[in-house]
Amino acid sequence: MKIEFTKMQGAGNDYIYVNTLIYPLPNPEELAVAWSRPHTGIGSDGLVLIGSSGKADFSMRIFNADGSEAKMCGNASRCIGKYVYEYGLTRKTEVTLDTLSGIKTLRLHVEDGKVDAVTVDMGIPAEIHPVDLGEGYPYREGIAVSMGNPHLVIFVDDMEQVDLPRVGPVLEHHPLFPDRVNVEFAQVLAPGRVRMRVWERGSGITMACGTGACATAVASAYTHRCPGESDIIMDGGTLRIRWAGEGTHLFMTGPAEKVFDGVITV
Numbered sequence: 001m002k003i004e005f006t007k008m009q010g011a012g013n014d015y016i017y018v019n020t021l022i023y024p025l026p027n028p029e030e031l032a033v034a035w036s037r038p039h040t041g042i043g044s045d046g047l048v049l050i051g052s053s054g055k056a057d058f059s060m061r062i063f064n065a066d067g068s069e070a071k072m073c074g075n076a077s078r079c080i081g082k083y084v085y086e087y088g089l090t091r092k093t094e095v096t097l098d099t100l101s102g103i104k105t106l107r108l109h110v111e112d113g114k115v116d117a118v119t120v121d122m123g124i125p126a127e128i129h130p131v132d133l134g135e136g137y138p139y140r141e142g143i144a145v146s147m148g149n150p151h152l153v154i155f156v157d158d159m160e161q162v163d164l165p166r167v168g169p170v171l172e173h174h175p176l177f178p179d180r181v182n183v184e185f186a187q188v189l190a191p192g193r194v195r196m197r198v199w200e201r202g203s204g205i206t207m208a209c210g211t212g213a214c215a216t217a218v219a220s221a222y223t224h225r226c227p228g229e230s231d232i233i234m235d236g237g238t239l240r241i242r243w244a245g246e247g248t249h250l251f252m253t254g255p256a257e258k259v260f261d262g263v264i265t266v
């Protein structure tokens, strides 16, 4: 059977997108693993399914490169906004998206018929608290944040000193996080400017993480490092995050790009 897909990226965080209204996939966990492989698959950080919903305009399911399903993905939600508009699935510029962490609203920024950026109402960040990682770990303190999925943000003075391939997997599996955790290292460069690198649960090092950028902005505000609005600068691009503080909705704005369309046989 042939399946059409679109490879898209948001700030360098790349996923394979399949419109399940046309191509329902019975085994997305297995396909996420096989297709994400760089040499023998398509190569990606994971697989995203676009579907219908009784509660919203569309639905999103997101699978990491190891086949695990996540409840939310910031970069994929922006890419879905571009996909549904540019492939003619909707003419709306305000689109609702049903995710495992609730319904998100996407505001599409359209220029000459193309979506060049999307603002997502990411909802209210939750479970924000400092964590003591304990002795025997490469870092002692972090801030836990839920953006629908779990994050651990660790502030550092010098990003160059972070050995991400070594410490990322250790912290992803820290016993404080039985469901594993996405790990962000953050360095405040200036007021409103934060450099961030990420080790994603289930995918490893990625060039950007939307929910991770949100969690970083939340942790920066929570610790009084950067309140209000901030640019989170990652390896693959920058996202602008607006958050007025605890109990309020957070808004993420950033790019969404198509890389290529393809067909794969399963």
Ligand SMILES: N[C@@H](CCC[C@H](N)C(=O)O)C(=O)O
Pocket (backbone or CB within 6 Å): 013, 062, 064, 069, 070, 071, 072, 073, 074, 075, 076, 149, 150, 182, 200, 201, 202, 203, 206, 208, 209, 210, 211, 212
């Ligand atoms: N890259 C994503 C997050 C994808 C899911 C994450 N790895 C998890 O398991 O929670 C984003 O842009 O938010």
